[in-house]
Amino acid sequence: MNYAASLAVVVLLTFFFPLAVRVGMSYDVSRSSVVTTMLAILIFVAATVFIRWQVARTREASATLELARAQVNREPDNPRAYYVQGEHLAGLLLRLGRRREAAAVIDRYASLGGARESEITALRELLMQAERRQKRGS
Incomplete structure (x- = not known):
């Protein structure tokens, strides 16, 4: 229908x-x-x-996630490849409830030379908030 x-x-x-x-x-x-x-x-x-x-x-979120993963696989050393439609891959993973994958992506992103410290800090804060919500929920 x-x-x-x-x-x-x-x-x-x-x-x-x-x-x-x-x-x-x-x-x-x-x-x-x-x-x-x-x-x-x-x-x-x-x-x-x-x-x-x-x-x-x-x-739609799954399609965006696949696009972001393909983009990162094509250019793993480019910090801008971790962004798709204005959203960071780690933020998208957190929104979908995939905290472990998001933590791995944040660590890879932090190891890149062109990544800004403010973005890394904001992503780690989002990860900590997601972990706190998970602990409160269980």
Whole structure:
């Protein structure tokens, strides 16, 4: 189901709800049964939209990660190769929850000659924040 079809279903349900209540009441179906059924359908639609959004977001992050890795593999000694779409590879890895990989990337980036100390410090701070969040969560 594409986004236009999802939107069409939501619009259809919006206009169908008052009609469903009237028809249900004419057949002696309680209003609460109709409302419960419609809410279940709306929750299903909302869950579908949310899941599609999450999948698209994850797919985009994975594509960006692959692009960044390929860029670093092509030019491992270039500090600018660690950036893709304005984001550092380590920051992207941290956002995806891959702390060990991010730590390794930060160490490689720190060993490069052209890497700025302020960027390295900021990346290490992000790593420490991610580790603190992980400790608090477990």
